[in-house]
Amino acid sequence: MTDQRITATPIDPTKLDRLAEVAVKVGLGLRPGQDLLLTAPAIALPLVRRIAAHAYKAGAGIVTPILSDEEMTLARYRHGHDSSFDRAANWLYEGMAKAFSDNTARLAIVGDNPMLLSGEDPSKVARASKANSMAYQPALEKIVNFDINWNIIAYPSPSWAKQVFPNDPEDVAIGKLADAIFAASRVDRDDAMANWASHNAVLRERTNWLNGQQFRALQYSGPGTDLTIGLADGHEWEGGASVSKNGISCNANIPTEEVFTTPHCRRVYGHVVSSKPLSYQGTLIDNIAVRFEDGKIVDAKASRGAEVLNKVLDTDEGARRLGEVALVPHSSPISQSGLLFYNTLFDENAASHIALGQCYSKCFVNGAQLTPQQIAAQGGNQSLIHIDWMIGSAETDIDGIMADGSKVPVFRKGEWAK
Amino acid sequence: MTDQRITATPIDPTKLDRLAEVAVKVGLGLRPGQDLLLTAPAIALPLVRRIAAHAYKAGAGIVTPILSDEEMTLARYRHGHDSSFDRAANWLYEGMAKAFSDNTARLAIVGDNPMLLSGEDPSKVARASKANSMAYQPALEKIVNFDINWNIIAYPSPSWAKQVFPNDPEDVAIGKLADAIFAASRVDRDDAMANWASHNAVLRERTNWLNGQQFRALQYSGPGTDLTIGLADGHEWEGGASVSKNGISCNANIPTEEVFTTPHCRRVYGHVVSSKPLSYQGTLIDNIAVRFEDGKIVDAKASRGAEVLNKVLDTDEGARRLGEVALVPHSSPISQSGLLFYNTLFDENAASHIALGQCYSKCFVNGAQLTPQQIAAQGGNQSLIHIDWMIGSAETDIDGIMADGSKVPVFRKGEWAK
Numbered sequence: 135m136t137d138q139r140i141t142a143t144p145i146d147p148t149k150l151d152r153l154a155e156v157a158v159k160v161g162l163g164l165r166p167g168q169d170l171l172l173t174a175p176a177i178a179l180p181l182v183r184r185i186a187a188h189a190y191k192a193g194a195g196i197v198t199p200i201l202s203d204e205e206m207t208l209a210r211y212r213h214g215h216d217s218s219f220d221r222a223a224n225w226l227y228e229g230m231a232k233a234f235s236d237n238t239a240r241l242a243i244v245g246d247n248p249m250l251l252s253g254e255d256p257s258k259v260a261r262a263s264k265a266n267s268m269a270y271q272p273a274l275e276k277i278v279n280f281d282i283n284w285n286i287i288a289y290p291s292p293s294w295a296k297q298v299f300p301n302d303p304e305d306v307a308i309g310k311l312a313d314a315i316f317a318a319s320r321v322d323r324d325d326a327m328a329n330w331a332s333h334n335a336v337l338r339e340r341t342n343w344l345n346g347q348q349f350r351a352l353q354y355s356g357p358g359t360d361l362t363i364g365l366a367d368g369h370e371w372e373g374g375a376s377v378s379k380n381g382i383s384c385n386a387n388i389p390t391e392e393v394f395t396t397p398h399c400r401r402v403y404g405h406v407v408s409s410k411p412l413s414y415q416g417t418l419i420d421n422i423a424v425r426f427e428d429g430k431i432v433d434a435k436a437s438r439g440a441e442v443l444n445k446v447l448d449t450d451e452g453a454r455r456l457g458e459v460a461l462v463p464h465s466s467p468i469s470q471s472g473l474l475f476y477n478t479l480f481d482e483n484a485a486s487h488i489a490l491g492q493c494y495s496k497c498f499v500n501g502a503q504l505t506p507q508q509i510a511a512q513g514g515n516q517s518l519i520h521i522d523w524m525i526g527s528a529e530t531d532i533d534g535i536m537a538d539g540s541k542v543p544v545f546r547k548g549e550w551a552k
Numbered sequence: 553m554t555d556q557r558i559t560a561t562p563i564d565p566t567k568l569d570r571l572a573e574v575a576v577k578v579g580l581g582l583r584p585g586q587d588l589l590l591t592a593p594a595i596a597l598p599l600v601r602r603i604a605a606h607a608y609k610a611g612a613g614i615v616t617p618i619l620s621d622e623e624m625t626l627a628r629y630r631h632g633h634d635s636s637f638d639r640a641a642n643w644l645y646e647g648m649a650k651a652f653s654d655n656t657a658r659l660a661i662v663g664d665n666p667m668l669l670s671g672e673d674p675s676k677v678a679r680a681s682k683a684n685s686m687a688y689q690p691a692l693e694k695i696v697n698f699d700i701n702w703n704i705i706a707y708p709s710p711s712w713a714k715q716v717f718p719n720d721p722e723d724v725a726i727g728k729l730a731d732a733i734f735a736a737s738r739v740d741r742d743d744a745m746a747n748w749a750s751h752n753a754v755l756r757e758r759t760n761w762l763n764g765q766q767f768r769a770l771q772y773s774g775p776g777t778d779l780t781i782g783l784a785d786g787h788e789w790e791g792g793a794s795v796s797k798n799g800i801s802c803n804a805n806i807p808t809e810e811v812f813t814t815p816h817c818r819r820v821y822g823h824v825v826s827s828k829p830l831s832y833q834g835t836l837i838d839n840i841a842v843r844f845e846d847g848k849i850v851d852a853k854a855s856r857g858a859e860v861l862n863k864v865l866d867t868d869e870g871a872r873r874l875g876e877v878a879l880v881p882h883s884s885p886i887s888q889s890g891l892l893f894y895n896t897l898f899d900e901n902a903a904s905h906i907a908l909g910q911c912y913s914k915c916f917v918n919g920a921q922l923t924p925q926q927i928a929a930q931g932g933n934q935s936l937i938h939i940d941w942m943i944g945s946a947e948t949d950i951d952g953i954m955a956d957g958s959k960v961p962v963f964r965k966g967e968w969a970k
Contacts (some may be wrong), residue, residue: 139656168634171643176597176619186624187631197628198644201594201619206604208617213605215585221586225618225654227752229647236643 144309144492145290152321153287158192158389160330160375161285162239162370163384166193171233174243176201180291181243193257198233200226204250206291211254219261220267231273237380240277240284247293252416280376280496283374283384285477287335288315297476318389318468318480334385337374340393340461343552344371349534351398352459353408358423363459363488364401366513368499371395379502391468391483394460396497398513400429402456408436409485410524413476415447417442422523430454431490447490449466452517458489458497464528464548478522486526486545491517562727563598563708565969570739571705574612574806578748578793579703580657582798584611590697591652592661594619596707599661614873616651618644622668623710629672629680637679640687649691654800658695658702670834686861698794698914701802704897706733715894736807736886736898752803753936755792758811758879762789763961767952769816770877772824774947776841779879782819783917784931786917789813792942797920809886809901814915816931818847820874827903830896835860838957840941848872849908864908870935876907876915882946882966896940904944904963909935 160166169379170189174182179201186197210218229385234240250257272313277284290311293303298314299307316322320329354361355395375383408422419439424431450508462469463484469484493514501509510516530544543551576582587609592600597619604615628636643765652658669677682811685692695702708729710722716732717725734740738747772779790809795801826840837857842849849872854861865872887902909930914920919927928934950963961969 152834159641165633169636176600176617179594179621182594182629183621183623184862187627190631191626193631195633196639196641197623197624198641199619199624201617203601203604203617206615209601209605213608215611215613217585220694221614223614223616223651225647225650225656228650229643232643232646233641350627386727408850465643470647491580504584 138351139305144305145534146316147313149312149316150181151184151244152326153316153319154181154317155188156321156326156330157185157241157285157287157466158188161385161388162241162283163382164189164194164239165284165382169195169233169236169238169534170197170241171230171238172197172241172243173551174199174201175245175289175291176203177291178243178245181289185241185243186335186358191192200230202246206244206249208254211251211258219258220265220372222262224269226271227269227273229267229272231276234273234276234282237282239282242284242286244477244479245289245291246313247291247295248413249297249299249416250293254387262333270306274458278494279502281385284382284386285388287388288399288477288479290315298433298473302313314471314473315493316334317471318483319388320467323343330385337390337393339451340550341373341396343369344393344395344534347534347544348537350537351401351535352544353535354540356530357481358528359405359525359530361406361525362402362428362535363456364398364429364513365459366396366398366493366498368397368512370497370499370501372494372497374453376496385477389468389480389483391466392462392487394458394461394497395458395516396455396493397488398429399452399455399457401431402426404434405475406525408523408525409527409530410481411438411474412521412523413474413481414439414442414446414521416536419523420444429456446519449491449519450517452515453491453517453519456488456525457491457493457515457517457518457520458522459489460522460524461532463545463550464526464530468469481524482522486530486532487521487522487524489520491515491519491521556645557786558647561598562723563730564734566741567606567734568732570604570744571734571737571917572599573602573606573747573824574737574739574744575659575703575705576606577801579705579806580688580701581802582607582610582612582657582660582701583800585613587613587651587654587656588615588659589648590615590617590659590661590815591657592619593663593707593709595709596661597630598760599705603659603661604931607657609714609841618648620664622664625668626672629669629676633950637676638958640680640715640870641681644685645684648688649845649963650719652691652694655700657700660702661707662704662705662708662895662897663709663948665709665715666831667715667834670712674822680825681915690797696912697920698796698799698804702798702804702950703802703806704804705710705798705806706895706897708733710873712895716891732889732891735889736901738807738885743875748803752792755811758968759789759791760809762813762952765952766955767960769819769953770956770962771951771953772943773949773960774945776825777823777943777948778818779822779824779844779943780817781874782847782931782951783877784814784816784911786811786930788911788915788917788919790915794914803895807886807898807901809884810880810905812876812915814911814932815874815877816847818877818931820844820847824943826941826943827945827948828899828940829856829892830941831892831899832857832864832882832939833839837861837941847874864937864939867909867937868935871909871935871937873908873933873935874906875911875933877939878906878940879904879950879963880944881963882944882948888915899942905940905942907938907940909937909939
């Protein structure tokens, strides 16, 4: 362990401040008097401070940071009491659920090393993950149901930077990851607020067009791929800004490039290959190739991580079926960066993708009013997992299939056809 | 705001690690499987990490850090929504009380600039302080009643260091404050654990002797001082290690040099002057001179901060009476440092002192079984405040008064007479 203290950094302070402003104003749409709960790695303190400053200037009530630390997490896995891995800090998770019930907004800064736990005892990792998931469930439900406005952004922590740029010295790696985050988050230029307004307008135009088309299915073709994905009955395309149940327009993910909806979990046919590696809990799964029959994956291969992939597919009944289909043009800034971030917040915005597992109720017309049974009847999938993986490339063509079987071009060579 | 990141520091890493070990093993006596809630300034991360490491190595269950930040606090006072100053993050305080009910140990790292809020709107400071106190009350009760093992230690944060050493460059000031904290906390030498064991034994010897004497009063004399402090009926002297209600021996304060008990709040007579300045919520109160009649301060002067002092005395009925009397020899390491730390954890261990306001129930024989009415009848004071101020010096003589009126020397020229 080295000794440490706080001094100058390779992270551009102007852009970091702009990211904080965008997170508060575009990401959260924080209301005067509204409280904010902020989770972050402790190392992200420079961004945490800027977010607090912008939040208070926007009239925030009380901003409460909950900071975690990679070194402390590792110390737990290496020395912590064995019985504690089946427990979680319930008092804290229950408190978070209480805060969200009281209309506290939520901002999460991600930045931990995506491979942090890859060397730890897999059984401890699984036990702690399950205990935390169970404890977090009541709070998480308020997030995924969009009861309150929430947002996720990223901070270029040293350990993550070294994962993305392993051949660079730490300072250089941090600077490069910072620049990549700023560019992807559209805060690398002066007019960030206006840029986000026009970006949201473009995404809204896309979802409006797709919702107007009422496609029954999407047909994908490209090298190694011939896939038809049926869309759920009453599906709705979402993307960019959306309004949470407390009436606030927010951008939950920054960056975001995707428009997405719910596939029909019993109407997917054909075969598809991944176009980028999937980083899953410390394992890299590469060159995935799967075949669907009646919505279910009946065959799955990978050139690397095949064992982990097949274990994931056996999680539960819904793990072999799709819960999300998302369209991202190959010209997306994140795709153009050519980087693998090892973090879904970024990587899912680099290419059109599909997700195994749980669907989103908000991707249905009047989704908030539907029961789980209705959602399942309309083709929505249920599972404990939700894992995005990339299938789009510069070679991808996608057609929308209308009710009468006619085809409308959606993507040509990885770009919007319209 | 400058940009910041983590590098080398003037704080000795070996001693910092030793402080963490002493906090976990001597301060908390953490039990295998026991969870730990750790509050700290975010800037104290190097110490927080070491505490987590020692805690987990000692078999801790889950260590949860709750980190605060001076810049965020100031941003709130300067820009936060006005109505929020009458609220607190109740969900977090309620969660802390819940954690303590579940036998979670508590460790607090102090290190904020003692003058942090001295330039902010006093009415906002008072409103927020009241709201936080009310929200924290259920958790605080479990601490002051010693339901669980708890400990406070200090970290040399830059803003505090600059307050204590205003004429030094920041790095030098941090290094000096670090060394002063390490020396006072008895971790400046290799044999810290053994040193604490013998220090606790010395303090136990003192309390045993004082409890055996059954003094009715203490009589103080020195320049400007002629004071008789009656002791409460059934008072008990405490000091060093004590056993919390969950059966764990812990040292709540590190450093600690005092032995202390409950004065009789209606039996204090004479006059006394302060021997060191009192730092109270950003105001320095110097050269205090008060006169007692039947336990009550009837006249109070100060060469500086007299207005604040008299406002404090008007807080409530009990604010003009004593709730604690504590004996500290002039040769205490903290006294010998000659420093004013502007922090009670240190300054109260530099000299014999008295405290205005609330008494401690644990400083009575069988205190845990006594009702508030019984405590009051035995001479225990009640108040919303508890403010320690220093009256001991190298000139202080103290005699113990026996039931028959005979006198036993306790201190001579600021040192233990026995």
